[in-house]
Amino acid sequence: MANTEQSKKRARQSEARYAVNKSRRSRIRTFLRKVEEAIASGNGEAAAAALKAAQPELARGVTKGVLHKNTVARKMSRLSSRVKAVVKA
Template sequence: MANTEQSKKRARQSETRYAINKARRSRIRTFLRKVEEAIASGDQTVAAAALKAAQPELSRGVTKGVLHKNTVSRKISRLNARVKALAEKA
């Protein structure tokens, strides 16, 4: 357990950051799930719109330090390829 004032403060800050980061990760996952569901439905326009809405959220996750830059880049790239494949299939 924290003993000094500084370590107590750091523990409080850590709890706060944990809650904020958890909420941000959850929000990002929700956006990703919407894209996945749109892709699964097979509707290219809905999938493209969902991806367009998800991209800023993913990028925000990078700037806030929740996700790694390359992870987000990979996710966006793969989702974009899948949405593009829907257009070619139709």
């Protein structure tokens, strides 16, 4: 349990950041799910549009410190190659 004023404040700040980050992570996962669903349906145009909408959200996750830079780069790369395959087919 926090005893000093500063440690109490840090605990409050930590809870607030946790809520913001949780919301941000959830939003990113929703965008990723939309891309996955579009790929699964085989609709190339919808998949490309969903990926285009998801990319800024992923990048924002990096700048806000929610996700690691390389994790996002890997996800974008793999998703874009899968979308490209669906569009080609």
